Amino acid sequence: MSRDNDTAIRHDWTASEVQALFDAPFNDLIFRAQAVHRAHFDPNEIQVSTLLSIKTGACPEDCKYCPQSVRYNTGLEREPLMDVDAVLSAAREARDAGATRFCMGAAWRSPKDRDMPKVEAMIRGVREMGLETCMTLGMLSDDQTRRLSEAGLDYYNHNLDTSEAFYDQVITTRTYQDRLDTLERVRQAGMKVCCGGIIGMGESDGDRVELLRTLANLPAHPQSVPINQLIQVPGTPLDGVEAPDPLDFVRCIAVARILMPASYVRLSAGRTDMSDETQALCFLAGANSIFAGDRLLTTENPGEDHDSRLMNRLGLRPEPGAAEPRAEAATG
Ligand code: SAM
Ligand code: DTB
Ligand code: SF4
Numbered sequence: 001m002s003r004d005n006d007t008a009i010r011h012d013w014t015a016s017e018v019q020a021l022f023d024a025p026f027n028d029l030i031f032r033a034q035a036v037h038r039a040h041f042d043p044n045e046i047q048v049s050t051l052l053s054i055k056t057g058a059c060p061e062d063c064k065y066c067p068q069s070v071r072y073n074t075g076l077e078r079e080p081l082m083d084v085d086a087v088l089s090a091a092r093e094a095r096d097a098g099a100t101r102f103c104m105g106a107a108w109r110s111p112k113d114r115d116m117p118k119v120e121a122m123i124r125g126v127r128e129m130g131l132e133t134c135m136t137l138g139m140l141s142d143d144q145t146r147r148l149s150e151a152g153l154d155y156y157n158h159n160l161d162t163s164e165a166f167y168d169q170v171i172t173t174r175t176y177q178d179r180l181d182t183l184e185r186v187r188q189a190g191m192k193v194c195c196g197g198i199i200g201m202g203e204s205d206g207d208r209v210e211l212l213r214t215l216a217n218l219p220a221h222p223q224s225v226p227i228n229q230l231i232q233v234p235g236t237p238l239d240g241v242e243a244p245d246p247l248d249f250v251r252c253i254a255v256a257r258i259l260m261p262a263s264y265v266r267l268s269a270g271r272t273d274m275s276d277e278t279q280a281l282c283f284l285a286g287a288n289s290i291f292a293g294d295r296l297l298t299t300e301n302p303g304e305d306h307d308s309r310l311m312n313r314l315g316l317r318p319e320p321g322a323a324e325p326r327a328e329a330a331t332g
Contacts, residue, residue, distance in 0.1 A: 257286025
């Protein structure tokens, strides 16, 4: 493993360089990832986000991992777009529980223009509470991207999910290029990009290399990189796929950290299926963000009690809030 200029921000990673990271002895890989991590972040701070599903289920897309697709019978109760007030009271609760970023997710292929005024009001209201805002609403048009940005949205989450080669075995209703196009719109509009993928869908080692390499070779590294472990949901086509070796999952985190040194790497979905020791290794490998609370969008998350015990055992602290309330919030 070459270590020259290891903390440089690069966008020209080759497949063989990334494969060599995956193939390195575990201790060498983790040591290197931790060194890169320390060059950019306080190693004992974890950024904490909270998730809320603002529109649940009945999604027309066919993502084979997803409990919210209308095509699979997962027993999920569908809910229409929430009222703005209900979203704001959930955000207030999240802020009071220590979250600094509030992520709102909708089970849409893309937003409908008639939904935009409500979505914009949610962004303004959450931002005025001093929380960073994140949304994940599917594909965006130019106009929708501009409107979200003007409403003050800090982050847009849109994942590549996997490698381009494996992609059509997971999703057929939109292309990899569609995803890259939305990411480019978001970047051009000046919002921060949250983009990552899922490990444990039956992908090969080479697919993991390509997912992380594609993320790192985007024109700018996503500021936030969620690495999800597949949550297997009965009724979805990917239920029953062999789960990844926990140490291979840790390797994915370490490689993401080395490839994208200054990005937040989020240990995202799947923590309820991981031991505390696996999670601790993920933090050692450079993960520095999590979702708090006992629910992700529709599935379980470890919850406040478990997480604060784990953070205490590891001496980890939540990162202080980064967002300042906007001027209009201070006066109004
Ligand atoms: N509908 C929008 C979209 O797909 O862009 C936003 C919501 S969607 C649920 C956001 C992301 O959640 C997906 O891209 C996927 O990476 C992740 N996700 C969904 N179901 C998952 C599961 N069962 N396990 C792990 N990650 C999952
Ligand atoms: C991301 O990469 N993971 C989060 C967030 N972005 C929106 C979503 C995980 C969803 C897990 C399945 C569910 O709860 O429905
Ligand atoms: Fe719909 Fe998003 Fe789920 Fe795909 S991941 S089915 S687009 S909610």
